[in-house]
Amino acid sequence: MNNKELYKKANNQISADEKLKRKVKNQIFENKKHNNPMIIKFVNVLAVFVLIFSIVWLYMNKSNKQDQIETIINPHMASQEKSLPKIGSKENFIEMLIDSEEKQDNLLQTENLESSNILKDFYMQTNEQVPGVSEADIVKTDGNYIYYIAEKNLNIIKTDTLQVIKKINYMEMFFMPTQMYLYDKYLIVIGEKIDGSVQNSTAYYDIAYMGDTNIIVYDVAEIENIKEVRNIEIEGYMLTSRMVDDTVYLIINNPITINEQTKSNEDMLKPTYYDSNISEEKLFIDFSEISYFPGEVEENNYLILASFSLEEENKLNVEAYLGAGSIVYASKENIYITKPQFENNIIKTTKIYRFALKNKKAIYEADGEVPGSLLNQFSIDEKDGYLRIALTKTEIAQSEQKIKNAVYILNKQLNTVGKTENITEGENIYSVRFIGDKGYIVTFDQTDPLHVIDLSSPYAPTVLGVLEIPGYSTYLHPYDENHIIGLGQEVLNDGEQFTLGGIKVSLFDISDKMQPKEISTASIGQRGTHSESLYNYKALLFSKDNNLLAFPITVMETINNETKITLQGAILYDISLENGIIERARINIENLEENEIIRRFLIIKDSLYVCTTKGIVKLELSTMQEVNKIKF
Amino acid sequence: MYGMQKSKEEYMEFLIEKYSNMIYRLALARTKNKEDAEDVFQEVFLKINKKMPDFESEAHEKAWIIRVTINLSKNIFSSSWMKNTFPLEDEIKFEDEKEQEIYFDVLALPIKYRTVIHLFYYEGFTIKQIASILKTNENTVKTRLLRAREKLKSRLEGGFND
Structure with a gap:
């Protein structure tokens, strides 16, 4: 490394500390608020004292400890302060220009693709939170074939004929598939390793059984001859995963068992993994490779971040941390892992760790903390390097619980830069969605207020408008930039009390941010009506091009004092700004077997594929007529 | 005008987050003393806040801030009567x-x-x-x-x- 680089690297380790920044902010902003010159003088005098005090304090605290902390923290802070890359040479410059022209062309092409629904290869699958960040699911399609995990088997079905091309039964392999990704010619099946002892017991059927993580990668280029090309095992159960471009990221919790036996055998305490691309042996992560977060070593758990690429010959990258994760959010640039911190059985604060996705690896860069707890992954969103978080604070004052909701905005270092705390009091958050520079939060006590929060300035988020309507949404889905769809629960008021009704779909107009409006609603069923989509966004299908909203449903109705299931299937709504929400079809699968329910929907070309736990039904989109169906 | 889509306060916050390290590093390289660099750092932001120039571009903004940092670190007579006498070598470890x-x-x-x-x-x-x-x-x-x-x-x- 030359001297120039060394000088750069040295400088990158120096940074203005947060105290100094805060001091200058106080000077600037305090002065403005107090216009009284006497107060300014007083503040100045005070500031001098504070300054002297802090200098003395600093002076007295010049210990090695401080230096150590700085060198640990600064490289991360500095990494975001990189100077811009240089063009370097004329040749490079020309190449860059050509490159950008090509990119523009590509951009135009994809725009066309998205706006056209008559394209032959058009297909629609897993409902995902962030565009460009794939989420694993039980069904995937490439347009020609449907890959579907049902009844613990992998079924590969030809889309046009619904013919089952292949069925893989994993029972013998001690493997329980749970979800998949599809990337180019690779099918990545993720599941749990089944311990031989539980294979035939009820634990095998118990969803709560958490075996070690096992991944099988297939080459499906020749569908008649699919090949297993890679096998990966990681000790611990998978929390979640994401795929960005060609790289799959896995987030795994691995509980550590500390007892006399493991204490005497060091290897039993180490996290292990296996990758057929590396060796036939199980590999141990050495203690020298395991990181921990200073001051938080209370967890008897390893948090494992593993990643592998599908594009090139590579080894599984595994990073182990002493810690644990719960709610995970990922953008194309970062994975954020949160961990609730309890105090007196209440989630007092939530820790957030940021891992940057660089060179096909997730690398720890920063951590921070916000008060309160989060609802789910939609409580978090990243935009322009800022993280927006909707949270609920529960405080106990005089043995009474007080609930307050807030939105916090954090910078890359995960320091809070802005917040708004006056959302509602005494109500829990039921759903959150951040779209562009707005945030939408549904809270509920007896009515459903939809709050619109302006986030255009990360430093000063503000509540703009509130809409109060009966019921509440548990999932918010963007319709377009001025409209959102809410899916939730109907709440009835008979004048005396509130009771839960059926399921309600709302279309909100949010173009006037100060006054959001509910422009159309539809409800179905009565108390007891349920849909997986209420709490699992992957089970819902929304296609703006087809004006279609579909979700599985079990409808309960009371007719002549008798409460019974009147529909076990799915409901499809026509949803548009012109006509609002209109019921288009109900799918009541004939000869429905016991416990057969609809799990997912796919749109491929002009057909709707309804995936049930036991088969697939193909419908023509325009008429909703059944074309074909299959039972596994 | 560049930067003016934000309110003044937001804009100051933005500048502090954006340029803190740049200013501090340059000030330290010039003054060779942490306290002096911190003084320069504060002076620079107070000056920006007072002047609030209409920057034409990001490049203009950066160049202007660099120039102010250089000017303010020209003649540093440390006003602090508790000036730190530790050599910088002992304070910064790489x-x-x-x-x-x-x-x-x-x-x-x-x-x-x-x-x-x-x-x-x-x-x-x-x-x-x-x-x-x-x-x-x-x-x-x-x-x-x-x-x-x-x-x-x-x-x-x-x-x-x-």
Whole structure:
């Protein structure tokens, strides 16, 4: 490394500390608020004292400890302060220009693709939170074939004929598939390793059984001859995963068992993994490779971040941390892992760790903390390097619980830069969605207020408008930039009390941010009506091009004092700004077997594929007529 | 106008987050003293807040802030009567010994040399840009850079003859 680089690297380790920044902010902003010159003088005098005090304090605290902390923290802070890359040479410059022209062309092409629904290869699958960040699911399609995990088997079905091309039964392999990704010619099946002892017991059927993580990668280029090309095992159960471009990221919790036996055998305490691309042996992560977060070593758990690429010959990258994760959010640039911190059985604060996705690896860069707890992954969103978080604070004052909701905005270092705390009091958050520079939060006590929060300035988020309507949404889905769809629960008021009704779909107009409006609603069923989509966004299908909203449903109705299931299937709504929400079809699968329910929907070309736990039904989109169906 | 879509307060917040490290690093390279660098740091932001120029572009904004930092760190008579007497070498520790050496070798140069070295090698400005920031001509910058390099070379070679 030359001297120039060394000088750069040295400088990158120096940074203005947060105290100094805060001091200058106080000077600037305090002065403005107090216009009284006497107060300014007083503040100045005070500031001098504070300054002297802090200098003395600093002076007295010049210990090695401080230096150590700085060198640990600064490289991360500095990494975001990189100077811009240089063009370097004329040749490079020309190449860059050509490159950008090509990119523009590509951009135009994809725009066309998205706006056209008559394209032959058009297909629609897993409902995902962030565009460009794939989420694993039980069904995937490439347009020609449907890959579907049902009844613990992998079924590969030809889309046009619904013919089952292949069925893989994993029972013998001690493997329980749970979800998949599809990337180019690779099918990545993720599941749990089944311990031989539980294979035939009820634990095998118990969803709560958490075996070690096992991944099988297939080459499906020749569908008649699919090949297993890679096998990966990681000790611990998978929390979640994401795929960005060609790289799959896995987030795994691995509980550590500390007892006399493991204490005497060091290897039993180490996290292990296996990758057929590396060796036939199980590999141990050495203690020298395991990181921990200073001051938080209370967890008897390893948090494992593993990643592998599908594009090139590579080894599984595994990073182990002493810690644990719960709610995970990922953008194309970062994975954020949160961990609730309890105090007196209440989630007092939530820790957030940021891992940057660089060179096909997730690398720890920063951590921070916000008060309160989060609802789910939609409580978090990243935009322009800022993280927006909707949270609920529960405080106990005089043995009474007080609930307050807030939105916090954090910078890359995960320091809070802005917040708004006056959302509602005494109500829990039921759903959150951040779209562009707005945030939408549904809270509920007896009515459903939809709050619109302006986030255009990360430093000063503000509540703009509130809409109060009966019921509440548990999932918010963007319709377009001025409209959102809410899916939730109907709440009835008979004048005396509130009771839960059926399921309600709302279309909100949010173009006037100060006054959001509910422009159309539809409800179905009565108390007891349920849909997986209420709490699992992957089970819902929304296609703006087809004006279609579909979700599985079990409808309960009371007719002549008798409460019974009147529909076990799915409901499809026509949803548009012109006509609002209109019921288009109900799918009541004939000869429905016991416990057969609809799990997912796919749109491929002009057909709707309804995936049930036991088969697939193909419908023509325009008429909703059944074309074909299959039972596994 | 560039930057004016934000309110003044938001804009100040934004500038503080964006330029803190840049200002602090340059101020430290010039003053060679943490307290002085911190003073310069605060002065720079107070000055921006007071003046609030209409920047035409990000490049203009950055160049203006660099110039203010340079001006305010010109004649630092530390007003603090509790001036820290620790040498900077004891206060800043780098990850690597070599980084430590080169950093303090640069800091050992006369102020006008270490300034151009910092702007050229660390901030990545061109000679033309440095000339405009320092309100001088390009040849002066070139000469200073050349001298600075020569001095560094002799120091480094003298220090690390293998």
